[in-house]
Amino acid sequence: MLKLKQLAVGAAALGLTSLAAAPAFAQNKQITLCWAAWDPANALVELSKDFTAKSGIAMKFEFVPWPNFADRMLNELNSKGKLCDLLIGDSQWIGGSAENGHYVKLNDFFDKNGIKMTDFAPATVYAYSTWPKGSPNYWALPAMGDANGWVYRKDWFAKPELKAEFKKKHNRDLAPPKTWTELKQVAEFFQGREIDGKKVYGAAIFTERGSEGITMGVTGALYSWGFQYDDPKKPYHMEGFVNSKDAVEALEFYKSLYKCCTPPGYTNAYMQEGLDAFKSGQAAMMMNWFAFFPGLYKDEKVGGERIGFFVNPGQKVEASTLGGQGISVVSYSANKDAALQYIKWFAQPDVQKKWWALGGYSCHKAVLGDPNFAKTAPFAADFLKAMNGVKDFWQEPAYAQLLQAMQKRVHDYVVADKGTAKEALDLLVKDWQKVFKEEGKL
Amino acid sequence: MNDVAKASFIERAATATPAPVARVVKGLSDRAIAWLFISPTIILLLAINIFPLVWTIQLSFTNYRANRPNAEVKNIGIDHFQSILTDPDVWAAMQATAHFVFWTILIQTILGFALAYLVDRRFRGHGFWTTVILIPMMLSPAVVGNFWAFLYQPQIGLFNYVISFFTGLDPSSFEMIGSVKLAPWAIVLVDTWMWTPYVMLICLAGLRSIPEYIYEAAEVDRASKWRQFWTITLPMALPFIMLAVLFRGIENFKMFDLVNLLTNGGPGSTTEVASITLKREAFEKWRTGYSSAFAIILFVTVFGLANIYVKALNKVKSR
Known part of the structure; x- marks a missing residue:
């Protein structure tokens, strides 16, 4: 009986404690x-x-x-x-x-x-x-x-034999590229080369289909070729801008970079795949967001003085994807x-x-x-x-539709070899026009 | 439980029922009690099957978008249906679906029936091997999709190394899920690996349902094994094979999980089957009305085809 009483008192005390604690807990936002x-x-x-x-x-x-x-x-x-x-x-x-x-x-x-x-x-x-x-x-x-930037293997770029070979071939120093043309030359130079007993590749770029990857990569090239989404004087008028001659050239260039110089199986790669390729010592250069650079710099395997950084190369203008x-x-x-x-x-x-x-x-x-x-x-x-x-890409309320259209058209062209760059951008203009018509903006 | 025990159990249950409940139940007819028992199931069916279907039909005639909760919802008639049926990208997705459905069914039916024929021979350890063969279909599609995606990796995947071992090709010289030519077949292969055992199981049931005396009579008539197969085994197992084709056809027409995990419709839109297009429209572009119309079209297509097929199946069964 005594035990039962003790138990009852204990339970009551516990209940009171919880009640007393309740207001204090509520105050903890x-x-x-x-x-x-x-x-x-x-x-x-x-x-x-x-x-x-x-x-x-x-x-x-x-x-x-x-x-x-x-x-x-x-x-x-x-x-x-x-x-x-x-x-x-x-x-x-x-x-x-x-x-x-x-x-x-x-x-x-x-x-x-x-x-x-x-x-x-x-x-x-x-x-x-x-x-x-x-x-x-x-x-x-x-x-x-x-913003989208680039990281490169400074230690590979500094190898005397590679420097000499590159200089002989291109008549300039093996250094971070200033233009996309230079970037491709560097990527081609490293592609398939054996460094420290391992086969390496030129550049890890964005090719992902599902979310926003390939659009973020391709726009890196498009912006450097002076790409504009629409006529500055006539908003949402895209014909001749999105599919301009320069835009076609930029898209063709991005595809040629993808074809010549990416690691095998690089058909659906975004931030993480790029980091994996770079950290495992496969790629000489990697396109990725600045947000990852502090972490990369601290990386024990490839970080520190082994790597360097450079801003998105220009071509006709200096620009980066936001x-x-x-x-x-x-x-x-x-x-x-x-x-x-x-x-x-x-x-x-x-x-x-x-x-x-x-x-x-x-x-x-x-x-x-x-x-x-x-x-x-x-x-x-x-x-x-x-x-x-x-x-930046369109920030319209219909951005998801606009983004998915671009993902489809550029992935179809760059990765799946469907049609030409001009056809891809023409179709993109049609897709975007359809969206803006539905939105009542055209 | 014998009759006496049963009676005593019913009696005890009756006496244990509270008087008010007993009075209400006594007043109900048998039909009412039957309704009482099936009503939870019917309510559940209405709530999770019929209501969404009716709502989807209603949404398919509107411009509703789930990401614009404050926008005015307008009735736009059959605009979405017209737009879907005249969209070349939708037809491309339907073509990809047809390719996938046709080849998976053909390969799985041939392999599944062959496996069933072998397992039916009742060799030593056939029970163990039957269980081993069934393992892939017991796995979750999410698991299968993920581990095949790893197996297909050109640099580290086992698949490329196996192919390289037999052909001498460089393992990283080809990509199963990144190549326009190989990606559709990569998905067909995984689906076949996973679901052939299911077809085998149905075919096995068909083979085991053939009475032994028919074969004995054929033996007496000196019919060869080849003749027995074409005139007894295949015709008698045919309704089961057709049933397997129906199940796999319906399932693969709606295929989403494996494709989503393996290729996500890529490269480009090479493997973008109808369900992937539907997902993109509904949950990435947020075109709820449009995707509802697309879902209705897919539903009507699969329902219509299945009905035609069931009629054919019934004809075969009645022969």
């Missing part, structure tokens, strides 16, 4: 930040510990691998899901997310809290925050600047205040400096405008250069 699963996300986890320490708001993270990121997150937004309080969404989503009410408009919040968009690099504000494009309507804070994202508050969040608190904290210059130091690419002028910025990392100067000439 938690917000969820959604992003892609990649190196900078790990840096953000580290950085956000400071926010939790300062605000008492716990951070939960939902990181989705890149190939599924758009599907997963757009599904979440379209279903008005409450999973994410904060979302670092791709730049192309901004039109749809603004028009469909997925993101909270941040103008009033910025004004109240003294957050000035003029503190951020103009290209990043334009690309990551505004909709309609260039208007002072802000739906995100520039969070992660990024990556990167802004951070937005999701309209369906139940913790909007806490999410806005995070943005206010994140916008501070000191936090931005730490963000860059940890491996994130800050867009804040306090970081980028620092005279020593170019010296802070071996890829910093190229990042600055790239960000000055970035160009």
